[in-house]
Each structure stands twice: as C-alpha cells, then as structure tokens.
Amino acid sequence: MKDIRIAIIGHGFMGHEHEKMLSDFPGIRLVGFSDIDPTQLEDVGPGLKRYASNEELLNDPEVDVVMVVCNNNQHRDIVIQAANAKKDIICEKPVAMSLAELDEMEEACRKNGVKFTVHHQRRFDPDFRTAKAVYDSGTLGDVYTIKNSLYGFNGNMHDWHVFISEGGGMLYDWGVHLLDQMLWMMPGVKIKSVFADVRSVINFEVDDYFKILMRFENGVTGEVELGTYYLSDRKEGKWFERHWFVGGNKGTAYVDGFHPEGKIVRTSHLLQNVGNKRTMTSAGPTRSFGPAPEGTILTEPLPEVHTGHENYFENYVRAYHGEEEFLVKIDETRRVLRLMDAVRESAKTGRSVDFE
Ligand SMILES: NC(=O)c1ccc[n+]([C@@H]2O[C@H](COP(=O)([O-])OP(=O)(O)OC[C@H]3O[C@@H](n4cnc5c(N)ncnc54)[C@H](O)[C@@H]3O)[C@@H](O)[C@H]2O)c1
Structure with missing residues (x-):
C-alpha cells in the first residue's frame, strides 16, 4: 500500500x-x-x-x-x-x-x-486506558464517581497560551483532553447536567484552574480538575500530579501517574450497616471512619495495558485506507466544544447547566 x-x-x-x-x-x-x-x-x-x-x-x-x-x-x-x-x-x-x-x-x-x-492521541494514554479497563471490567460494582485530575506545581504557562485571542488557557489546552477522556470512558452515556468553577488564579486573561462536575445519566458523577499552581516544595522528581480515582460499591481504583502505578482495593463483602447500633471495630465503637473488619479488604494490581500515542497514527493509516473507522469523529469533538460552552456558562452563573 x-x-x-x-x-x-x-x-x-x-x-x-x-x-x-x-x-x-x-x-x-x-x-x-x-x-x-x-x-x-x-x-x-x-x-x-x-x-x-x-x-x-x-x-x-x-x-x-x-x-x-x-x-x-x-x-x-x-x-x-x-x-x-x-x-x-x-x-x-x-x-x-x-x-x-x-x-x-x-x-x-x-x-x-x-x-x-x-x-486526540491521549485516548491512548496508559493511565486513561488503565482506569477505563478497570471501569469496563465491572470489578468495582456500581461505579458512582470517576475523578480525572492533573496538577502542575509552579504555574508555568507560556507564550500565546496566556492570551484569550490566541486560544490560550488551560480549558482549551488540557481541558479538551481531560473532557474527551471522560466522555470516551463511557461512550454513548449522556450527561444530564454540568457544574463548573473556572478561574484565573495567577493569569490576567486566561483560565489556569478548573473543576468540572458532570452528572451522567448512568448515575456516575465525573469530576475533572486541573490546577497549574499547586505549589510544591518537592526538589526533585516529577513536577506534576496525575490521578484517576474510580469509586464503586464493591471497590475503589487508584491510578496515579501517566505511566500508572496504583491498585484496586476491594472488599470481600459489602459492609452491612446496622441502624440504631454502634459498630464495634478494632478502633472501638465507631461510626463512619473506622477500619473495615479484619480480612475483608483485598488489594489487587491494576490491569496491564499496552497502549501508546503511536496507536493514534496506526489507526489513522488503517482508516485512511478504508480498513476501519477513524478513531476521532468530528461529532465527538463537537460534543467536547459544547461541553466546554456549558462549563463556561456554569462558571459564569455559578449554577449547574442542563446538558443533554
Ligand atoms: N495533542 C497534544 O497532546 C498537543 C500537545 C501540545 C500542543 N497541542 C496543540 O498543537 C498546537 C500547537 O501547539 P504548540 O504547543 O506546538 O505551540 P507552539 O507555539 O510551540 O508552536 C506553534 C507553531 O505554529 C506556528 N504558527 C503560528 N501561526 C501560524 C500560521 N498561521 N502558519 C504557520 N505557522 C504558524 C508558530 O510560529 C509556531 O512555530 C495547538 O493547537 C495545541 O493545542 C497538542
């Protein structure tokens, strides 16, 4: 060919x-x-x-x-x-x-x-694919929350990225990736409403912080948070924090870093809460935050995924020759732009916005 x-x-x-x-x-x-x-x-x-x-x-x-x-x-x-x-x-x-x-x-x-x-090569990021593999496996039971976050430590934003007229700001920059990933986590699931806070913490024109909550029609609340100015006194190592958190009624997944480390924590049985009685735990009689009964918590490794940004162009080549569809459809990018409009509206009014 x-x-x-x-x-x-x-x-x-x-x-x-x-x-x-x-x-x-x-x-x-x-x-x-x-x-x-x-x-x-x-x-x-x-x-x-x-x-x-x-x-x-x-x-x-x-x-x-x-x-x-x-x-x-x-x-x-x-x-x-x-x-x-x-x-x-x-x-x-x-x-x-x-x-x-x-x-x-x-x-x-x-x-x-x-x-x-x-x-949109970040659909192949190993951290995202790991969180998605956990979600898709059903191992966490009924998932109620998915958090997708990225924090930078010193506020760096350069050149045209600090001007509105040039399309600067973090919502256009990383926001597009993080929202696209959240939508791709659960393809076809509609978003009922959106609530967002979008701020310029240290910039004059453009946003450098956002928190976005999306209520999906399957009961999941998706949260996307990005900050460029989470000051850190770290002297070496990485200069950002990248996290996924997926919570279900049978387990929790922690996915940390772009080449993720983390774990799945599950319980061998759903905790039975008893009304009108105190629960005796190893920490004594307690209510919400005591340890789980001994032997009920299981820690499992994250699934291994083998993906990388080259997969984007591999799909492109096959799709170009008509062997499969292009991974990224224009309608999907339109949905992200619509979502960003709802985000901005919510941030401006301080109210949630009905979406789909
Ligand atoms: N997919 C990703 O992970 C990813 C990562 C970074 C940037 N981007 C995107 O890539 C684009 C470029 O970002 P960047 O970080 O490389 O910016 P950049 O400023 O480093 O590079 C942009 C280049 O475009 C040139 N340019 C500007 N206007 C032009 C014009 N009319 N004709 C020809 N050249 C022109 C500039 O001179 C500059 O060399 C942006 O849309 C950005 O959002 C995507």
Missing part, C-alpha cells in the same frame, strides 16, 4: 513531537514543514522540505494530508485553506475555538470531499 504523504503546518513544540513520531512511521512518509516564523524551520530534520509558505505546502502535489499544528486561533482558517486545496486534514486539538468555527471547517471539508479528523 502507498505511504500516506503528510506535511505539517507549524514546527513549534507539537510540530517537533510529530517530527519525532512520524519521521520513520510505517505507512506514513513525512514530507516537510511550513511555519509563519521561518526561524522555527531551522532545525527541521534532514531530507524534509522546508516550505517558504503555507501556500507552497498546500500546493505541493506530493502531499496527501496536511496536519495543522499551530496556535489554536489559526486552526479554522488553515483547515479551510487546506480543504479548498483538496488535502486531507488532521487538526490538532482543540479542533476549533467555537462551535461556529467547527461548523465552517466541517462544511469546507464536506464540500471538498476531504477526510477530516483531530489529533
């Missing part, structure tokens, strides 16, 4: 990541890069083209697919230009800054008959 020839617009942080991933990827030939700032192209690897402009890249007959990997406020125009140039398109997340933008982009792709999908 012919290699898919991909060229990339934007050689910043993520452009470099794509260069590493795609320079020698089965089924893909990376052709080259364009960037509005020519200095960004100075370290493009050997054998790859450095286009003088986006137009030159879009007009190159040797390019089948264009990846749009620049500032969020550039996605709409460049996707539309690429569609009009009859190129298939992979756009970085967040696909667009608004639903109206996404509608225009999708219409341009439909009109030109080009393939259009979005880079």
Whole structure:
C-alpha cells in the first residue's frame, strides 16, 4: 500500500513531537514543514522540505494530508485553506475555538470531499486506558464517581497560551483532553447536567484552574480538575500530579501517574450497616471512619495495558485506507466544544447547566 504523504503546518513544540513520531512511521512518509516564523524551520530534520509558505505546502502535489499544528486561533482558517486545496486534514486539538468555527471547517471539508479528523492521541494514554479497563471490567460494582485530575506545581504557562485571542488557557489546552477522556470512558452515556468553577488564579486573561462536575445519566458523577499552581516544595522528581480515582460499591481504583502505578482495593463483602447500633471495630465503637473488619479488604494490581500515542497514527493509516473507522469523529469533538460552552456558562452563573 502507498505511504500516506503528510506535511505539517507549524514546527513549534507539537510540530517537533510529530517530527519525532512520524519521521520513520510505517505507512506514513513525512514530507516537510511550513511555519509563519521561518526561524522555527531551522532545525527541521534532514531530507524534509522546508516550505517558504503555507501556500507552497498546500500546493505541493506530493502531499496527501496536511496536519495543522499551530496556535489554536489559526486552526479554522488553515483547515479551510487546506480543504479548498483538496488535502486531507488532521487538526490538532482543540479542533476549533467555537462551535461556529467547527461548523465552517466541517462544511469546507464536506464540500471538498476531504477526510477530516483531530489529533486526540491521549485516548491512548496508559493511565486513561488503565482506569477505563478497570471501569469496563465491572470489578468495582456500581461505579458512582470517576475523578480525572492533573496538577502542575509552579504555574508555568507560556507564550500565546496566556492570551484569550490566541486560544490560550488551560480549558482549551488540557481541558479538551481531560473532557474527551471522560466522555470516551463511557461512550454513548449522556450527561444530564454540568457544574463548573473556572478561574484565573495567577493569569490576567486566561483560565489556569478548573473543576468540572458532570452528572451522567448512568448515575456516575465525573469530576475533572486541573490546577497549574499547586505549589510544591518537592526538589526533585516529577513536577506534576496525575490521578484517576474510580469509586464503586464493591471497590475503589487508584491510578496515579501517566505511566500508572496504583491498585484496586476491594472488599470481600459489602459492609452491612446496622441502624440504631454502634459498630464495634478494632478502633472501638465507631461510626463512619473506622477500619473495615479484619480480612475483608483485598488489594489487587491494576490491569496491564499496552497502549501508546503511536496507536493514534496506526489507526489513522488503517482508516485512511478504508480498513476501519477513524478513531476521532468530528461529532465527538463537537460534543467536547459544547461541553466546554456549558462549563463556561456554569462558571459564569455559578449554577449547574442542563446538558443533554
Ligand atoms: N495533542 C497534544 O497532546 C498537543 C500537545 C501540545 C500542543 N497541542 C496543540 O498543537 C498546537 C500547537 O501547539 P504548540 O504547543 O506546538 O505551540 P507552539 O507555539 O510551540 O508552536 C506553534 C507553531 O505554529 C506556528 N504558527 C503560528 N501561526 C501560524 C500560521 N498561521 N502558519 C504557520 N505557522 C504558524 C508558530 O510560529 C509556531 O512555530 C495547538 O493547537 C495545541 O493545542 C497538542
């Protein structure tokens, strides 16, 4: 089968990541890069083209697919230009800054008959896949809460990420990933309502903290929390905290770190609470927070998952040749944008918002 020839617009942080991933990827030939700032192209690897402009890249007959990997406020125009140039398109997340933008982009792709999908490789993050494997296994019984959180320690946010007009802020940045993962955890399950707090703790324009509660129609409350400014006195090691917590009536899963460590803690029998009587535990007569009866708590390892970001492009290659569907559907990215609108509305009004 012919290699898919991909060229990339934007050689910043993520452009470099794509260069590493795609320079020698089965089924893909990376052709080259364009960037509005020519200095960004100075370290493009050997054998790859450095286009003088986006137009030159879009007009190159040797390019089948264009990846749009620049500032969020550039996605709409460049996707539309690429569609009009009859190129298939992979756009970085967040696909667009608004639903109206996404509608225009999708219409341009439909009109030109080009393939259009979005880079949501974090659907293959091992921590997410581990939490999902636990959820899917049913081992925790009736799940009532799933928490998905990420905390940075020193408030770092750089460059265009601190400007609203460029699509900055953490909701557009990590929020999109965390919400997409939460929706993908339980595909097809509707969200009844959303309550959110979104703040600028140390930034002037953009959000750098959010807590989002989603009430799903299957009874699960999903919680997504991100803070960039959880100060830590740690001197070495990692500079963030990443956690999943999944709670059910038969067990609890702790999934910590991007390459997760953690455990499943289960009980051999559901605790029988007795009305009008005190429960005698090894800590004496107690109510809510005493230890469980001896021998009833079982600790189990987390399931092993074998996933990585390369799986995104493996799916892309197969889907491009019609062997399966693209993993990321535009309607799924539209649902995340709608959810982010509800999040912003709730944060503004201080009230929960009915969703689906
Ligand atoms: N999927 C992920 O995990 C992930 C991770 C990081 C960033 N991203 C996304 O990738 C995109 C880029 O983010 P980044 O962190 O690499 O930013 P960046 O600032 O490091 O890089 C952006 C590059 O785009 C160039 N650029 C801007 N406007 C342009 C235009 N009109 N034409 C050509 N080039 C232009 C800039 O000069 C810069 O080199 C964003 O949409 C971001 O959300 C995705």
